[in-house]
Amino acid sequence: MTSCLLDLEQQAAELPFEQQRLLISFLQQQLDSGSCINMLEANFTIKPQCPHCHACHIKRHGKPNGRQRYRCHACHKTFMCTINTPFYRMRFLEKWLPYFTCILDSLPIRKSAKRCNISVKTAFKWRHQFLSLPNKVKAQRLSGIVEIDETLFRYSEKGSRTLSRKAHKRGGDCAGRGRKKGDWVAVLVARDRNKQVFDECLDSADSVTLLGLLENKIAADSVVCSDGFLSYLKMTQDMKVEHKILNASHGRRVKEGVFHIQNVNAYHSRLHLWINTFRGVATKYLPNYLGWFRFFEAHDNPNENSILAMQTQLT
Known part of the structure; x- marks a missing residue:
């Protein structure tokens, strides 16, 4: 093995600069693809289980295309470590980490x-396959x-070819007073205070929905x-938990020095500023973007491994 590496080093040193650059790019792609699969396989081997019958007696079953395959002793079905993950049947493995x-970096689709x-x-x-991970971690x-x-x-x-209403020429429909329910989505x-966040898109904001x-x-x-x-008042009464009401319109923003809603309002502000960078988000994909933002808020220095590590929390 050592002699092979020495020969490879000598041959690489003799290559023209452009070919050396291509070789470096190729090796980096192999490292990127390997690290993704290695982490998924390491996660699978911690708690090996057949995704079909949930038996735990699993054995290795060859490496087609260089990726480990497994076989269940109980049901005899074969599978890979990517099954039941957003990475199942995805191609261009070497491009996952760059993506x-x-x-x-919160890049738009075209720049990505x-x-x-x-x-x-x-x-x-x-984007939406990968964002299904943070969307599930609440x-x-x-x-x-x-x-x-x-x-x-x-x-x-946004992006739909069959609108359920007439298209707005610019912005929303400003006819009439107040905000029309159909034009807005409540989140x-x-x-x-431990920075744990739960969020949900609401079809209705009544007390029964909030309680559920x-x-x-x-x-x-x-x-x-x-x-x-009032829905919060009814919900807390049904839950039998202490409830502090802050009525900003009457100047009651803080009670007893510690009870307020300034943290959640600041979270809303950061969320809106971040989503505005995408120039609008389709409502049907809004839960994915909420999860994306939760991921950023939960990690001080997020990296590629942080995204893959979320799969561990879901298995």
């Missing part, structure tokens, strides 16, 4: 496609002081802070 950097040398269609498909338990508030995003059918955000979403998420000894929206 992760596009996600970390150009950087990774893939089609716009592939870049769009990959806080399952909120405790202590929990701030709750909703924010509004304009309803959008509920619940955030505790948050009843098992908020600890019994928590203190819920919200504005004067």
